[in-house]
Amino acid sequence: MFLQQNRGSGRRRGRVRAAGVSLAATAALLAGCSGGGDSGRGDGTLIVYTGQAGDYQINFNPYAPARLDGDGTIFESLFFYNLTKNEEPQPRLGTEYAWNEDGTELSVTLREGVTWSDGEKFTADDVVFTLDMIDKHPTLNAVGFEGEATAVDDTHVKITFDKPSFLDGPYVLGRVWMVPEHLWRGIKDPSKDVIREPVGTGPFALDTFKPQAFTLKANPDYWDGEPAVKRIRYLSLSGNQAGADALAAGKIDWQTGPVPDIAGVEKNYPGYRAITVPMNQTVLMTCAEKDRGCEGPQTDPAVRKAIYHALDRTQLNELAFQSTSSAISPGFALPERDKALLSDGLGDRLAPMQPQVSEAAQLLEEAGYTKNGEGIYAKDGKAVELTIKVVTGWTDYITAVDTMGQQLKKAGIKVTPQQLSWNEWSDARGQGRFELLIDSLYQGPSADPFYLYHYFYSSETTAKVGETAQPNYSRWSDTRVDRALAALKGIDREDTAGRQPHFDAIQEALEEEMPYIPVLTAGTTSEYNAEKFTGWPSEEDLYAFPAVWQRPDHSEIFKRLKPAG
Amino acid sequence: MRYYIRKLGFYAVALWAALTLNFFIPRLMPGNPVDTLMARLAQRGGSVDPSVRRAYELLLGTDSSEPLWNQYLSYLAGLARGDLGISVSVFPTPAAEVIRQSLPWTIVLVGLATLISFLLGVGLGMFTGWRRGTWLDQLVPATTVLAAVPYFWLALILVAVFGSALGWFPLLGGYDVILDPGWNGEFLASALYHGTLPALTIVISSVGGWLLGMRNMMVSTVDEDYVLTARAKGLRERRVMTHYAARNAVLPSVAGFAISLGFVVAGSIITEQVFSYPGIGGKLLQAVQNNDYALMQGIFLVITVAVLGANLVVDLLYGLIDPRTRAGG
Numbered sequence: 099m100f101l102q103q104n105r106g107s108g109r110r111r112g113r114v115r116a117a118g119v120s121l122a123a124t125a126a127l128l129a130g131c132s133g134g135g136d137s138g139r140g141d142g143t144l145i146v147y148t149g150q151a152g153d154y155q156i157n158f159n160p161y162a163p164a165r166l167d168g169d170g171t172i173f174e175s176l177f178f179y180n181l182t183k184n185e186e187p188q189p190r191l192g193t194e195y196a197w198n199e200d201g202t203e204l205s206v207t208l209r210e211g212v213t214w215s216d217g218e219k220f221t222a223d224d225v226v227f228t229l230d231m232i233d234k235h236p237t238l239n240a241v242g243f244e245g246e247a248t249a250v251d252d253t254h255v256k257i258t259f260d261k262p263s264f265l266d267g268p269y270v271l272g273r274v275w276m277v278p279e280h281l282w283r284g285i286k287d288p289s290k291d292v293i294r295e296p297v298g299t300g301p302f303a304l305d306t307f308k309p310q311a312f313t314l315k316a317n318p319d320y321w322d323g324e325p326a327v328k329r330i331r332y333l334s335l336s337g338n339q340a341g342a343d344a345l346a347a348g349k350i351d352w353q354t355g356p357v358p359d360i361a362g363v364e365k366n367y368p369g370y371r372a373i374t375v376p377m378n379q380t381v382l383m384t385c386a387e388k389d390r391g392c393e394g395p396q397t398d399p400a401v402r403k404a405i406y407h408a409l410d411r412t413q414l415n416e417l418a419f420q421s422t423s424s425a426i427s428p429g430f431a432l433p434e435r436d437k438a439l440l441s442d443g444l445g446d447r448l449a450p451m452q453p454q455v456s457e458a459a460q461l462l463e464e465a466g467y468t469k470n471g472e473g474i475y476a477k478d479g480k481a482v483e484l485t486i487k488v489v490t491g492w493t494d495y496i497t498a499v500d501t502m503g504q505q506l507k508k509a510g511i512k513v514t515p516q517q518l519s520w521n522e523w524s525d526a527r528g529q530g531r532f533e534l535l536i537d538s539l540y541q542g543p544s545a546d547p548f549y550l551y552h553y554f555y556s557s558e559t560t561a562k563v564g565e566t567a568q569p570n571y572s573r574w575s576d577t578r579v580d581r582a583l584a585a586l587k588g589i590d591r592e593d594t595a596g597r598q599p600h601f602d603a604i605q606e607a608l609e610e611e612m613p614y615i616p617v618l619t620a621g622t623t624s625e626y627n628a629e630k631f632t633g634w635p636s637e638e639d640l641y642a643f644p645a646v647w648q649r650p651d652h653s654e655i656f657k658r659l660k661p662a663g
Numbered sequence: 664m665r666y667y668i669r670k671l672g673f674y675a676v677a678l679w680a681a682l683t684l685n686f687f688i689p690r691l692m693p694g695n696p697v698d699t700l701m702a703r704l705a706q707r708g709g710s711v712d713p714s715v716r717r718a719y720e721l722l723l724g725t726d727s728s729e730p731l732w733n734q735y736l737s738y739l740a741g742l743a744r745g746d747l748g749i750s751v752s753v754f755p756t757p758a759a760e761v762i763r764q765s766l767p768w769t770i771v772l773v774g775l776a777t778l779i780s781f782l783l784g785v786g787l788g789m790f791t792g793w794r795r796g797t798w799l800d801q802l803v804p805a806t807t808v809l810a811a812v813p814y815f816w817l818a819l820i821l822v823a824v825f826g827s828a829l830g831w832f833p834l835l836g837g838y839d840v841i842l843d844p845g846w847n848g849e850f851l852a853s854a855l856y857h858g859t860l861p862a863l864t865i866v867i868s869s870v871g872g873w874l875l876g877m878r879n880m881m882v883s884t885v886d887e888d889y890v891l892t893a894r895a896k897g898l899r900e901r902r903v904m905t906h907y908a909a910r911n912a913v914l915p916s917v918a919g920f921a922i923s924l925g926f927v928v929a930g931s932i933i934t935e936q937v938f939s940y941p942g943i944g945g946k947l948l949q950a951v952q953n954n955d956y957a958l959m960q961g962i963f964l965v966i967t968v969a970v971l972g973a974n975l976v977v978d979l980l981y982g983l984i985d986p987r988t989r990a991g992g
Contacts, residue, residue, distance in 0.1 A: 151945075152939075152941075152945040152946070152948070152949050153764070153765065153941045153945065153946075155750075155753035155756050155761060155764070156756075157753065157756070162754060162755065163700055163719055163754060164752065164753045164754050164756075236717065236718055236721050237718050237719075237721045238718065239718050240715040240718045240719075242715075289755070290755040291755070292755065292756060306843075308840060308843070308844065309764060309844075309941055310836055310837065310838070310840045310941060311840040331840075333840070334939070335835065335939060340835070340939070519693075520952070521692060521693050521699060521952070521954060522693040524698055524699060525693040525695075525698065526693075528698050566698060568701065568716045569701075
């Protein structure tokens with residue numbers, strides 16, 4: 099119950115938790131919090147709720163895992179990559195970049211006339227200092243940077259790599275936060291400093307910090323002009339449900355996560371709108387590879403594919419996901435964003451929304467399974483009976499697996515949901531001690547399915563059962579996929595024709611084997627106050643991925659918002 | 664003297680046993696901090712490249728294959744220096760700092776609430792015991808019912824009535840977020856205002872226990888000979904009640920109070936959670952969810968020391984107050 103903090107997944111999709119505690123918060127916020135907290139209303143302060151449960155502990159080090167904020171707001175990268183569209187990145191501190199032919203040298207032109215918020219000038223030396231710093235400190239190097247940066251002059255930087263690194267571009271350009279050399283030079287161990295007074299080039303600067311809330315203020319000297327939103331306050335509440343209720347009481351202007359009756363947001367929350375963007379794929383993860391120690395019926399591709407065919411996705415979407423999910427491709431390219439990359443060689447471009455029980459039966463029977471007395475398929479005396487692990491309190495997933503249990507029973511497959519605490523569940527997932535579990539696959543630093551394939555299907559990112567896989571939890575790998583991934587690393591991302599055969603090969607291999615059984619593409623829903631602020635991303639103009647916890651996308655949205663009226 | 668040495672020796676052993684359990688029990692939990700952190704980052708929609716894991720393993724120092732025994736020794740050595748270690752969930756903040764930030768909130772809230780509840784319970788118990796057989800007896804079942812209501816349920820009802828329906832009190836948080844924490848009137852008033860409902864929850868649910876204990880002791884002391892003697896001397900009723908009966912009847916409650924003070928530090932996790940109160944309960948929850956061993960150990964340590972300390976003080980005081988407890992055999 100209340101012990102299930104809304105941590106990660108909560109933030110991602112905001113699981114609706116059934117908890118007495120949430121009720122309290124509900125009541126609390128519905129009442130309108132008469133005792134204060136009204137601050138910020140009406141003075142143009144944007145109030146956001148990122149899912150923070152409990153107090154904040156000060157940390158504005160852009161390289162610390164427990165940082166509160168700063169990516170793109172206080173500290174900037176060279177470019178901004180829009181996750182929702184495969185388009186040229188937006189210039190931030192950089193204005194242009196170019197790769198050499200073989201992808202080993204990246205030249206970046208920097209913006210002129212940028213100053214740090216303490217008045218010092220931003221130069222190429224700061225960029226080189228930052229890149230050297232993360233290269234030197236493996237603890238800061240969360241982007242896996244392995245290049246060598248040199249300053250050509252004040253506004254030009256050259257970065258060289260040992261091997262073709264086209265696909266490191268979005269990391270180096272979009273996820274490395276430039277820090278001021280004149281202040282950071284003196285920090286002995288940058289991974290252990292919480293940077294109480296952050297100095298950056300970004301559109302916002304830290305205003306005040308308190309354990310219950312912190313506030314960013316507009317940077318008047320920002321190179322792109324002072325942002326129209328003057329203050330952004332981040333609130334801590336007691337959890338997701340509290341977020342939804344704060345929204346109902348008009349206490350927050352933007353939160354990401356489902357609320358009851360998403361379709362009726364405009365009616366139920368006057369002045370507010372909702373936007374749902376498909377981004378992560380809901381899957382049934384299987385421990386698929388026998389050679390790496392997986393056990394159970396799901397190690398047979400026929401069983402995995404039978405499950406794929408037997409699911410009634412329309413019903414799942416309605417019952418578990420408030421119809422915010424959408425179709426999924428068995429090749430795992432996003433049906434909308436990556437439309438151009440969908441392989442023609444796929445049997446199903448999109449997974450069937452209606453169940454195909456007879457096809458499931460046919461697959462199993464061809465693989466030598468026969469129905470036993472209970473109507474469950476079995477082979478060699480072993481029935482196709484599986485457990486699905488799901489986290490206690492993640493009600494949408496629990497509803498989904500319960501529904502799947504009924505759907506699959508019709509196809510002669512027995513699945514039993516098993517609820518676990520989050521820690522236990524993530525441990526089972528990492529170690530490969532599961533038959534099936536429900537989770538979602540996530541995307542990389544730019545709108546390119548390569549990253550997802552690299553994370554979840556590469557032999558480099560997996561491990562034997564009993565060792566921690568990061569994050570290819572299925573333990574499955576395939577030489578066709580590995581070869582294609584290696585080849586893609588050496589091809590410029592602009593060369594779409596050159597990349598397509600490799601994407602085709604990967605998608606076809608995935609459809610054939612299905613180590614992650616496609617369920618649906620999950621939508622991420624945000625609710626925002628359209629009456630108080632204008633300039634929010636819309637389906638027509640999706641200039642950034644609209645999720646308040648998605649850094650640095652949130653900074654792009656903060657930059658473009660304007661107080662209404 | 665030997666009595667005190669024996670007592671101190673016993674408490675030293677109890678402390679060591681508690682510290683050892685503090686160390687081992689969190690490590691029996693599934694998962695490890697790096698995996699938890701990684702999964703959390705991934706689920707924030709972030710792209711978690713495999714190299715992130717390597718970076719954080721190095722950062723948090725959890726990939727060491729150091730045997731548990733060595734970790735245990737360095738944990739004890741760290742404690743001796745007053746070093747609780749670095750919190751993983753809010754890395755790189757030391758666990759001691761996290762505890763320092765939230766402990767005062769819990770101590771003041773739960774401490775004051777416990778004190779109020781004790782005074783109220785003992786006072787009412789004295790009267791009901793003195794006037795047994797009158798309508799005052801109804802207080803006993805009434806408060807016991809309130810004590811039987813689960814904490815969080817009571818908290819929810821208070822929130823629904825006084826926060827939601829009547830709007831008299833704020834419903835969340837420890838203070839108004841626009842104010843600067845510090846020793847200024849405005850902030851203190853805000854903290855007091857925000858603390859009222861959580862404190863009320865604790866008082867209402869615990870006052871029944873004090874009342875019942877005091878009343879029953881009172882009932883038996885009013886039948887003692889010295890009370891009869893006092894009455895025979897013609898002392899005023901009030902004086903007999905307070906100076907003769909209540910003074911003796913309150914002894915067990917005082918011991919109980921000292922022990923319950925030890926539990927103040929443990930706070931009341933549920934109450935704090937319901938009210939989003941910035942106390943130690945929320946931090947303990949955070950530590951458990953993130954496999955943050957250092958923070959968990961730190962909080963358990965503070966709780967253990969507080970409980971043991973309170974018990975020790977009571978034990979020693981009892982030796983003074985009542986010489987019989989010191990006698991051998």
